[in-house]
Amino acid sequence: MPKAAVLREFGKPLVIEDFPEVHPGPGEVLVKIVAAGVCGSDLHITSGEDPRTPIPMVPGHEGVGIVKELAGPCFDVDGQEINEGDLILWNRGVTCGKCYYCTIAKDPSLCSDRWTYGISRSSEKPRQIRGCYAEELLLTADTQIIKLKEDDNPAVMVAASCSGGTAAHTIELAKIKPGDVVLIQGVGPVGLFLAAFAKAKGASEIIAIKRSPEKEPLAQEFGVTHLLSLAETSREERVKLISDLTSGRGVDVAMEAVGHNSVLDEGLPLVRPGGAYISVGFGVPAPAWPLDTFGLIVRKNVRFQGVWVSDVSHIRQAVLLVRNNPEAFAKMVTHRFPLSEANKALQAVADRSGIKVIIEP
Ligand SMILES: [Zn+2]
Ligand SMILES: [Zn+2]
Structure with missing residues (x-):
């Protein structure tokens, strides 16, 4: 019987449970x-902050x-046949294809009917594993699959x-042009991917702002040219550096991957007239944020763009990006835990002690 880590009560440790064996139907x-x-x-x-989550x-x-x-017969999004033993990943969100x-x-x-493995489906009625903190997962016939290579x-x-x-x-919506000066707020996994994509788009300078003072050698490998920590620089120093790099104009594109209003306060004024501010960090509802619409948006022709999740085309782009520099991306994985230590894995993310934490069932 396959095991999985189950969330029975918000804010309580996950519990390892046995699940009935399942076998795939057509597709x-x-x-x-x-x-x-x-x-x-x-x-x-x-913790129960995500309004989409049913328990258990x-x-x-x-x-x-x-x-x-x-x-x-089963095929991936590139039309490749999928066989037993193949290494695959899949779009975590399943969409209706009709709306x-x-x-x-x-x-x-x-998509109005989008649901997500590990977020929006309960493991009861029927009792079945619908998330990845598990030994096995049955993918529905409408799940979009990407076949990986053996050496991925x-x-x-x-x-x-x-x-x-x-x-x-985020990068698709940011519309970065070669030569642009880009600001990234937050250098977690999303921030590092943003840097690598911005570099691939030809950004001339990639400034990243991180919270903690520790050096982040990975940031450079992902294309960051200037790494500033909130702990070690004042806001005035950060503003001055960006002003110096852009002849006083401000950055062409700023992207936040943090999800706090204080980050918007700092980042939006750093965008040049005609530039864009892209917000991708907010995953759950946050308090309303006061915005100087005239001064920061209208008078400056600034575009404020939100980003919600991704579709399978974006996941495919990310897979291809990783293959361009697998050694650098491998360094992103800082913690590995067995399934039995799923709670320790969650704690490692809560402590912000690493970059990417993985459970290996
Ligand atoms: Zn995620
Ligand atoms: Zn739909």
Whole structure:
């Protein structure tokens, strides 16, 4: 019987439980999870802050697995046939393919019926694993799958399935041009993916602001040219550096991957007239934020853009980005835990002691 870590009560430790064996029906894929990512948003889920979460449930929306069983022909988004033993990842969000947003607006991240493994499905009625903190997961027939290569590192690709995809969506909406000066607020997994994508887009300077004073050698490997810590620089010093780098104009594009109003306070005024501010860090509702609409947006022709999750095209872009520099991305994985220590894995994310935390069932 496959085991999974179950959230029975918000704010309480996960409990390891046995689940009944399942077998795939037509189009479904049974995977053996080899790596599950612990996301910052899993803390909101386990604490009860995410309004989408029903309990009891198995957390974990980021997963890479090996195909254990199939019930018939099955293909990935590139049209490659999927066979038993293949290493795959999948779009954590399942969308209807029929609504206005899936068809006319062509933005499935806004699908009105979108549901997410490890976030929005309970593990009861029927009693079944629907998240990646588990030994096995049955993927529904409408789950979009990306076949990985044998030499892809599962623990590294896990980050592509969520942070990487969301960063790719952010970059698509940011419309960075070669030569742009880019500001990234936050250098967690999303921030590092943003830096790597911005570099690939030809950004000339990539300034990143992080909270803690520790050096972050990885930031440079991902393309960050100026790393500033909130603990070691004053706001005036950060403003001056950006002013010096941009002849006093401000950055062409600023992207926040933190999700706190204080970050908006600092970042939005640093955007040059005609530039863009992209907010991707907010995963759960936050207090309303007072905005100087005239001074910061209207008078400056500034575009303020929100980003919600990602679709499978973005996840595919992230997979390809990781393959361009697998050694650097491998260093992003700082913690690995067995399934039995899922609570320790969550704690490692809460402590911010590493960058990417992985559970290896
Ligand atoms: Zn995630
Ligand atoms: Zn839809």
